[in-house]
Amino acid sequence: MSARPPAEPGMAFDDIDTPALIIDLDRFEANIAFMADRAKALGVRLRPHAKTHKSTIIAAKQVAAGAVGLCCQKVGEAEILVEGGIRDVLVSNEVWGRRKLARLAALARHARIGVCVDDAKNVADLSQAATRADATLNVLVELDVGAGRCGVRTAGEALALAKAIDAAPGLTFGGLQAYQGSAQHKRSVQEREALIGAAAELTGETQKRLKDAGLECGIVGGAGTGTFELEGKTGIWNELQAGSYIFMDADYAKNHKADGRPVDTFGHALFVIATVMSKPAPGRAVVDAGHKALGNDSGFPDVWGLDGATYGRPSDEHGAIDLTNCKTEVSAGDRLLLVPGHCDPTVNLYDWYVGVRGMHTPDARVECVWPVSARGALT
Amino acid sequence: MSARPPAEPGMAFDDIDTPALIIDLDRFEANIAFMADRAKALGVRLRPHAKTHKSTIIAAKQVAAGAVGLCCQKVGEAEILVEGGIRDVLVSNEVWGRRKLARLAALARHARIGVCVDDAKNVADLSQAATRADATLNVLVELDVGAGRCGVRTAGEALALAKAIDAAPGLTFGGLQAYQGSAQHKRSVQEREALIGAAAELTGETQKRLKDAGLECGIVGGAGTGTFELEGKTGIWNELQAGSYIFMDADYAKNHKADGRPVDTFGHALFVIATVMSKPAPGRAVVDAGHKALGNDSGFPDVWGLDGATYGRPSDEHGAIDLTNCKTEVSAGDRLLLVPGHCDPTVNLYDWYVGVRGMHTPDARVECVWPVSARGALT
Numbered sequence: 001m002s003a004r005p006p007a008e009p010g011m012a013f014d015d016i017d018t019p020a021l022i023i024d025l026d027r028f029e030a031n032i033a034f035m036a037d038r039a040k041a042l043g044v045r046l047r048p049h050a051k052t053h054k055s056t057i058i059a060a061k062q063v064a065a066g067a068v069g070l071c072c073q074k075v076g077e078a079e080i081l082v083e084g085g086i087r088d089v090l091v092s093n094e095v096w097g098r099r100k101l102a103r104l105a106a107l108a109r110h111a112r113i114g115v116c117v118d119d120a121k122n123v124a125d126l127s128q129a130a131t132r133a134d135a136t137l138n139v140l141v142e143l144d145v146g147a148g149r150c151g152v153r154t155a156g157e158a159l160a161l162a163k164a165i166d167a168a169p170g171l172t173f174g175g176l177q178a179y180q181g182s183a184q185h186k187r188s189v190q191e192r193e194a195l196i197g198a199a200a201e202l203t204g205e206t207q208k209r210l211k212d213a214g215l216e217c218g219i220v221g222g223a224g225t226g227t228f229e230l231e232g233k234t235g236i237w238n239e240l241q242a243g244s245y246i247f248m249d250a251d252y253a254k255n256h257k258a259d260g261r262p263v264d265t266f267g268h269a270l271f272v273i274a275t276v277m278s279k280p281a282p283g284r285a286v287v288d289a290g291h292k293a294l295g296n297d298s299g300f301p302d303v304w305g306l307d308g309a310t311y312g313r314p315s316d317e318h319g320a321i322d323l324t325n326c327k328t329e330v331s332a333g334d335r336l337l338l339v340p341g342h343c344d345p346t347v348n349l350y351d352w353y354v355g356v357r358g359m360h361t362p363d364a365r366v367e368c369v370w371p372v373s374a375r376g377a378l379t
Numbered sequence: 380m381s382a383r384p385p386a387e388p389g390m391a392f393d394d395i396d397t398p399a400l401i402i403d404l405d406r407f408e409a410n411i412a413f414m415a416d417r418a419k420a421l422g423v424r425l426r427p428h429a430k431t432h433k434s435t436i437i438a439a440k441q442v443a444a445g446a447v448g449l450c451c452q453k454v455g456e457a458e459i460l461v462e463g464g465i466r467d468v469l470v471s472n473e474v475w476g477r478r479k480l481a482r483l484a485a486l487a488r489h490a491r492i493g494v495c496v497d498d499a500k501n502v503a504d505l506s507q508a509a510t511r512a513d514a515t516l517n518v519l520v521e522l523d524v525g526a527g528r529c530g531v532r533t534a535g536e537a538l539a540l541a542k543a544i545d546a547a548p549g550l551t552f553g554g555l556q557a558y559q560g561s562a563q564h565k566r567s568v569q570e571r572e573a574l575i576g577a578a579a580e581l582t583g584e585t586q587k588r589l590k591d592a593g594l595e596c597g598i599v600g601g602a603g604t605g606t607f608e609l610e611g612k613t614g615i616w617n618e619l620q621a622g623s624y625i626f627m628d629a630d631y632a633k634n635h636k637a638d639g640r641p642v643d644t645f646g647h648a649l650f651v652i653a654t655v656m657s658k659p660a661p662g663r664a665v666v667d668a669g670h671k672a673l674g675n676d677s678g679f680p681d682v683w684g685l686d687g688a689t690y691g692r693p694s695d696e697h698g699a700i701d702l703t704n705c706k707t708e709v710s711a712g713d714r715l716l717l718v719p720g721h722c723d724p725t726v727n728l729y730d731w732y733v734g735v736r737g738m739h740t741p742d743a744r745v746e747c748v749w750p751v752s753a754r755g756a757l758t
């Protein structure tokens with residue numbers, strides 16, 4: 001039931017049907033290589049987050065560039081990654097429910113599978129599922145290092161859970177999950193440093209308490225595209241879980257470097273191409289990409305290469321382009337490139353990636369059309 | 380590449396995997412019947428909007444209850460509706476681009492296909508596509524009746540376009556598309572009446588100008604779940620395009636009746652069931668449904684049947700439930716029902732509907748699992 005692909009390999013850029021999800025392949029490959037280099041330079045392992053791309057093809061490219069495996073948020077994503085050949089998958093999230101746990105344990109007979117916990121009852125459930133499947137699950141304790149979402153909040157609680165995991169049949173204690181999600185989009189380096197500093201303190205203290213109790217953390221995982229340099233240099237985290245770096249989105253591009261200028265480490269490699277379907281008034285155009293084509297939760301998309309044009313007022317299948325301050329003429333039938341405000345939920349709206357070589361040049365051509373293989377893997 | 384179904388027919392309600400999209404079948408059937416009765420009583424045709432449900436099974440139920448056909452927003456949705464047996468489909472939207480127009484014209488050889496325009500160049504493109512396919516497209520002129528989205532804004536412009544359609548090979552003039560989208564969610568009856576009154580004035584005047592020029596409007600279409608009674612009684616619109624009435628969402632339920640109380644004509648028939656995956660602190664729970672499981676653009680979901688609990692702070696795969704003012708005990712592993720803030724983009728995130736009979740009773744069981752057949756039909 002996948003929607004039909006909006007393009008075919010070899011097609012000219014202007015023939016891609018809209019709205020479509022475009023990868024600038026040159027930029028995307030550079031982003032993958034740059035992060036692989038940075039992880040190596042920092043001396044930490046890279047386990048990129050598949051929640052961003054939901055693609056087995058992209059996961060394989062990350063592993064080929066040196067990643068030790070992938071992480072993801074859902075059992076369904078883990079199933080698709082393993083089916084696609086990834087041998088080491090961490091579900092960086094809590095999993096509850098008899099059916100889901102049975103699926104997770106079944107998967108652990110075919111790959112190395114990790115999962116996170118913050119509750120003793122959940123440890124018991126995981127142990128039961130793993131023993132029933134005659135499998136071993138690698139279980140990490142999630143620490144709330146400041147994001148205020150899931151996770152235990154003290155070293156003492158983490159120690160109690162780690163001991164329970166260590167003692168439970170079918171489970172091995174895998175380490176700590178310590179992701180400071182709320183630091184990722186803080187605009188100034190100072191804010192990000194302060195939050196990651198506090199996260200490092202709790203994570204380091206917890207790791208020490210565990211070590212004193214004879215429990216080694218195989219994985220101390222966390223970090224995202226906004227902060228990975230900070231976690232990477234602490235010596236505490238040994239696995240980086242960044243995801244968005246491959247694509248970058250409009251929101252991440254609003255973060256600042258130490259000199260106050262926008263970050264430019266990674267470049268925008270993900271776009272939505274849209275068509276102007278109506279030009280009802282001067283200064284206003286309507287494109288065929290609305291809420292069902294764009295994840296707008298972190299802000300609206302930027303309009304690429306059209307100075308003064310802004311996207312707004314989306315409805316389900318429409319977006320308004322305000323051209324009041326734009327000097328370029330825009331007509332119905334024209335095509336515009338949008339930089340999604342938030343890449344992860346945008347990707348999840350599409351069945352296909354259209355990979356373009358020579359993007360932003362007159363020779364731009366479709367090189368590949370890849371399925372978003374784990375799109376909609378909600379359970 | 381559809382994600383696996385979260386349930387099977389016959390399964391107990393508590394065995395449905397989460398997050399999942401649930402239809403309360405009793406309430407859903409009552410909503411369909413009630414709208415069919417209202418259209419009959421108002422003396423207007425019903426052409427429900429498939430953008431809400433994207434389901435050929437639901438479309439067939441609407442036709443069986445008396446609908447004359449369906450409308451939709453995308454060529455891809457029209458293709459799936461026709462494939463599912465619907466014989467009369469109106470794309471209530473402008474369509475641009477060679478490949479899309481060729482698909483639309485090809486479809487018109489197998490069903491009655493309508494489409495909207497607000498631009499003379501688009502009329503010429505439609506004519507070329509229709510003649511190439513040796514097909515006939517029924518073309519409506521879209522009027523901007525106050526929403527400020529697509530559409531021409533005067534009777535004179537509409538007349539010029541209608542004449543162009545009437546003269547173009549392969550096209551028949553089909554009437555007017557006059558949807559006042561911005562009136563749908565105005566909370567008071569007075570606001571909705573004022574906006575629909577203004578829309579009626581322009582629509583009626585335009586219809587008269589067309590009639591004087593010898594152009595009959597086969598369809599005068601518009602209206603949504605928030606205002607259909609108003610359009611229906613004007614005598615101007617002859618087709619209602621409401622969509623959300625089958626499910627209702629949290630936002631529509633905030634509209635008021637004339638007496639100031641919330642509307643209660645239709646009942647909530649669409650839910651997302653979620654699991655509490657973490658209970659990290661008193662007064663706070665985390666559920667496994669975030670931006671990838673809920674369309675949050677019109678507000679966050681309501682938590683059903685749990686007084687004082689509110690949903691907030693979603694991330695991609697998480698939602699926080701604030702329990703500060705809730706007297707019921709909530710534990711990790713518990714399951715909660717959410718009423719989506721906006722049903723259309725929520726439905727588009729799922730591959731499957733889980734139809735439940737006896738919802739909100741101890742005997743609740745899964746009766747059917749239906750594909751969201753046009754999910755992701757973006758082009």
